[in-house]
Amino acid sequence: MLTLTLRHLERDGLVSRTAYAEVPPRVEYALTTMGRSLIAPALALAGWAIEHVPAIEASRAAYGTQRDG
Template sequence: MHGLLAAGVQVEDSQQSGDDPVGDLHARTVRHLERDGLVSRTAFPEVPPRVEYELTATGRTLIGPAVKLAEWAVDHNPGIERNQAAYDSRQP
C-alpha cells in the first residue's frame, strides 16, 4: 500500500449520484485529504474520466505513524478480540 500511495493511484472518476454511499464517502474523504494538503489530484481529459491521486510531501510524513498504528493494531488484536467477546457475552 505504501508504494501505491507514494507512486500515485489511478482511479476512474464518476459523478456521484447518491446511489453509492461507499463511493460518496470515498469521494468526500479524498476531497478532505486534498483540501488538507495530504494528497494531490490530477485529472486527465479522457473517456471515461480518470484521475490520479498522489501523497504530497506532507502526506508522506504520515506513512511512518500509520505503519506504527497498523503494527500496534496487529500486536493488540488478540486482546481486543478477547475484550470484544467478553463485552458481547455481557449484552442481553
C-alpha cells in the same frame, strides 16, 4: 463516498489531484510530502492493532458475557 474522502484529503493537503483532458476523463491522486509523512505513523498504528488483536478480542468476549449474563 470515495470522491468526498479524496476531496477532503486534497483540501487538507494530504493528496494532490491531477486531471487530464482525455476521453474518457482521467484523474490521478498522489500523496503530498505531508501525506507521505503519515506513512510511518499509520504503519505503527497498524502494527499495534495486529499485535493487540488477541487482547481486544478477549475483551470483547468478556464484555459480551458480562452484558448478556
